[in-house]
Amino acid sequence: MSLEDRVKTLQDKKVDLEKILEDEENRPLPDNISVHDLKRQKLAIKDEIERLTHP
Template identity: 45%
Template sequence: MDSEVQLELLANERKALKQAIRDEEHRPHPDDLVIHDLKRQKLALKDQIHELETHH
């Protein structure tokens, strides 16, 4: 897969996770474990994006 396409897919996925975190935080009783897991996933995507950007 072309690295530009892969970067775009990862960025879109990260944006979706950011929205999911926002949605969970604004629920009447947000689940801290869910928020923590979503943030961990978002950070992993950020690391993947950085890795692709620095090696291509």
């Protein structure tokens, strides 16, 4: 997998997590543990993209 493919895959996964996070936050009683975990995953992906694009 090329670097560009890896970054694209990570960006796609981040978009998916953002949608899941938005859905969870808009529930009448959001699960705070899930919200926290989703935010952590999203941040990890953001950091990985940053690391790959700015060595």
